[in-house]
Amino acid sequence: MTATLPVQLAPVTAPPRIVVREPQPSRIRRSIAPLSVGLFALALSLVTIAVPSVWYDEAATITSATRSWPQLWAEVGNVDAVHALYYAVMHVVFDVFGYSPFTLRAPSAVAIGIAAAFVVVLGRQLGRERMAIIAGLTFSLLPRVTWASGEGRSYAATATAAIVLTVLFVHALKAGSRRAWVAYGAMVVLSCVLFIYLALIVLAHAITIAHLIATRPARRVWPWRTAAWQPWLVATASAGLLLVPFAFFSLAQKSQINWIDPLSLLTVRQVFLDQWFFTSVPFAIAGWIGIISGTALIVRSRGRDRRAGVLVPLVFVPTAALLVASALAFPVYTPRYLSMCLPFVAVVIAIAIDAVRMRGAAIVALSLVALLALPQIISQRVPEAKEYSSWAGVAGYLTEQRAAAGPDSTAAIVYGTVQRHPTASARVMAYAYPEAFAGTVDLTIGTPAAETGELWETRRALAAVVPTLRLQQADVVYLITSKSRDQRPAVTQILASKGWTLSAAKSLSEVNVLTYERR
Numbered sequence: 001m002t003a004t005l006p007v008q009l010a011p012v013t014a015p016p017r018i019v020v021r022e023p024q025p026s027r028i029r030r031s032i033a034p035l036s037v038g039l040f041a042l043a044l045s046l047v048t049i050a051v052p053s054v055w056y057d058e059a060a061t062i063t064s065a066t067r068s069w070p071q072l073w074a075e076v077g078n079v080d081a082v083h084a085l086y087y088a089v090m091h092v093v094f095d096v097f098g099y100s101p102f103t104l105r106a107p108s109a110v111a112i113g114i115a116a117a118f119v120v121v122l123g124r125q126l127g128r129e130r131m132a133i134i135a136g137l138t139f140s141l142l143p144r145v146t147w148a149s150g151e152g153r154s155y156a157a158t159a160t161a162a163i164v165l166t167v168l169f170v171h172a173l174k175a176g177s178r179r180a181w182v183a184y185g186a187m188v189v190l191s192c193v194l195f196i197y198l199a200l201i202v203l204a205h206a207i208t209i210a211h212l213i214a215t216r217p218a219r220r221v222w223p224w225r226t227a228a229w230q231p232w233l234v235a236t237a238s239a240g241l242l243l244v245p246f247a248f249f250s251l252a253q254k255s256q257i258n259w260i261d262p263l264s265l266l267t268v269r270q271v272f273l274d275q276w277f278f279t280s281v282p283f284a285i286a287g288w289i290g291i292i293s294g295t296a297l298i299v300r301s302r303g304r305d306r307r308a309g310v311l312v313p314l315v316f317v318p319t320a321a322l323l324v325a326s327a328l329a330f331p332v333y334t335p336r337y338l339s340m341c342l343p344f345v346a347v348v349i350a351i352a353i354d355a356v357r358m359r360g361a362a363i364v365a366l367s368l369v370a371l372l373a374l375p376q377i378i379s380q381r382v383p384e385a386k387e388y389s390s391w392a393g394v395a396g397y398l399t400e401q402r403a404a405a406g407p408d409s410t411a412a413i414v415y416g417t418v419q420r421h422p423t424a425s426a427r428v429m430a431y432a433y434p435e436a437f438a439g440t441v442d443l444t445i446g447t448p449a450a451e452t453g454e455l456w457e458t459r460r461a462l463a464a465v466v467p468t469l470r471l472q473q474a475d476v477v478y479l480i481t482s483k484s485r486d487q488r489p490a491v492t493q494i495l496a497s498k499g500w501t502l503s504a505a506k507s508l509s510e511v512n513v514l515t516y517e518r519r
Contacts (some may be wrong), residue, residue: 009453018278033129034117034153037136042113045149048060049109050102053393054236054432055386056421058104058152062431065090065185066099067358069452082250085194088155101152101392101432106157112149115160116140121344122352125170126307128361131354137366138353139346141373143278144289147380148339154195155339162314163193163343164202169205170310172235173212173228182355185235192243196250197337198320203235204313211309229451260331263323267333271319274335276345278380283372290349291315297355298348302400314344323440390508394480395433397506412441412474414462414491416481419510424456426480426511443477445471462491466498477516 054062058066064075064087072091076084090107097103113490119139122133139145165187172180177307191198209229225349294317298308318341322333351367402411415426430437431449443465446458463469477500490504497517503513 001177006467007239020058033133034120034136037120037133037140038117040114040344041140041145041149042374043114044108044146045112046106049105049150050100051383052150052385053389053391054104054152054384055389056418056424056428059424059428059431061087061090061405062099062104062439063151063428063449063455065094066223066431071450071453075455076080077499078453079253079256079455081246081253082196083154086157090152094393098407099434102150106228108151108153109149110307111156112140112145115156115343118160118163118171119346120246122167122170122343123176123347125167126310126347127351127354131350132350133352134362135347138349138369139343140482141369141376142276142284142342143280143373143376143380144336144339144347145342145361145508146276146373146377148336150380155336158195158198158340161187161194161198163196165191165201166205166310166314166344169208172231176228176231178231181235184232184310185239188236188239189242192239193246195340196247197318198340200318201314201340202239203321204317205232206236207313207317208309212306215309229324233365236498254330257332260326260334263326263332263333267323270333270335271323275338276318276342278376280372280376283376286368286372287345287349291345291458293355294348294350294352297351311344311348311351315341315348318336344416384509388509390511391429391432392506393508395436395438397508398478399436401476401478401504403517408440409475410473411439412443412471413437413479414443414479414481415459416478416479416487417485419484422485425459427457427483440478441470441473442476462494466494470499475518479512479514479516482516485509486512493514499501 002193023370024222026271054431059078064072064080064083065225068073069091072087076087078301090104093103093107116136116139120132120136145156150160165184167185168180168184172184188202209232213229233460233471262309272288273279273281274286277287294313298311319333322337326333355361356362356365366408379385383392402409413430415430418424418426418428421428427442427445444459445518446460447456452458473476477495479488479491481491492514492516499519500516501519502514506513
């Protein structure tokens with residue numbers, strides 16, 4: 001018998017698993033869309049940005065940011081502490097580039113460009129690339145955005161801070177790293193120092209955290225950590241502690257918002273029109289259709305879509321909070337303060353546009369948005385776009401009159417009242433257009449604005465200064481006064497008693513300029 005040797009069979013093994021990884025776009029490629037949208041928003045913002053006349057609110061920026069650093073510090077210790085960081089930034093801008101209506105407004109245009117780029121980034125975090133680009137373009141065209149981009153105030157910067165803060169928030173939710181939450185906490189501090197109302201964005205984030213805990217999403221849908229409330233609470237509590245002194249300091253100056261009107265029927269128009277769509281009724285109708293449709297799309301997902309938890313609070317909570325506070329405490333609501341919500345309004349509208357799957361529908365929708373935006377863009381860039389301000393016209397007229405009088409003529413000015421702003425004088429026009437007023441004598445100046453520790457200068461009565469050398473040295477006197485609280489009769493009578501007669505009068509929108517010469 002032949003012995004049979006046992007045969008050892010090799011174990012059967014599964015074929016090696018081949019993992020095919022989709023190539024990830026490089027950082028340069030991923031930056032193309034945000035940069036392109038940001039540059040589009042910047043270019044759109046800069047078009048004819050210096051054409052509209054400077055107005056009262058912008059004059060507050062000018063008089064604050066053009067004084068010395070110690071004088072600025074003295075001012076914010078008494079008034080406008082909530083704008084201290086913005087004034088400091090503008091102080092640096094004027095130090096580097098000098099003051100002009102262009103340099104006054106260009107930082108806002110830059111801020112809108114940055115915000116538009118970050119809107120694309122947030123759109124990517126919450127959806128697909130097409131929706132993100134639509135959101136950035138929609139943001140650039142919103143009427144309140146095109147208004148803020150040409151405004152020498154901090155509204156554009158608040159929109160930028162809100163979107164950057166939210167991008168960091170979503171990144172921290174996904175990454176869960178300590179570094180991400182530290183960055184978020186630091187941005188909370190910076191944002192609230194820029195504008196204290198940005199704390200409402202943090203409140204919206206708190207609601208997002210609560211929604212995240214309540215829905216507990218599957219990690220395959222959105223890999224966000226339901227335990228994120230712990231590092232979020234540490235980050236915001238730490239930021240809050242750092243902000244306590246600033247908050248108390250700002251609350252001590254709450255009298256500076258006494259100009260805000262109580263809630264009324266007008267508030268309804270402000271919320272649904274002025275707040276995000278400025279004065280464009282057609283854009284407001286289309287915009288609210290987009291907001292309602294986009295909100296419905298992300299809410300009906302019943303917790304599967306994390307966008308509901310992020311975007312819905314950011315769009316609606318800040319407005320609701322200010323309205324409730326105005327109803328229960330004291331008035332704090334005004335439409336332009338809600339500029340911080342504009343990036344999120346744009347994303348929600350973009351979600352509605354992106355949901356339409358018909359070929360070319362997104363292009364048609366964006367074309368409609370641009371068509372609706374065009375009349376607002378044009379109207380916001382005309383010379384008297386800002387509360388019918390004709391200060392540039394006054395400066396131009398004064399320049400012509402002084403040139404005709406000759407270089408040896410000494411001009412004195414009586415600065416009268418300003419329309420709708422009883423605490424200031426017409427000298428705000430000299431702050432806005434200093435070259436036209438250079439070398440003139442201010443007849444009634446008391447303490448210059450930079451030395452008062454307040455926004456504006458103090459004044460003396462004209463009758464008290466008529467006998468002084470200020471008037472005796474003048475060859476011509478100009479009165480600049482508003483059409484309300486008209487000072488023309490009183491000034492004419494006082495000057496007539498000292499040998500001056502009215503020789504010319506010029507009427508511009510809401511401003512009268514009178515010229516007096518010696519008899």
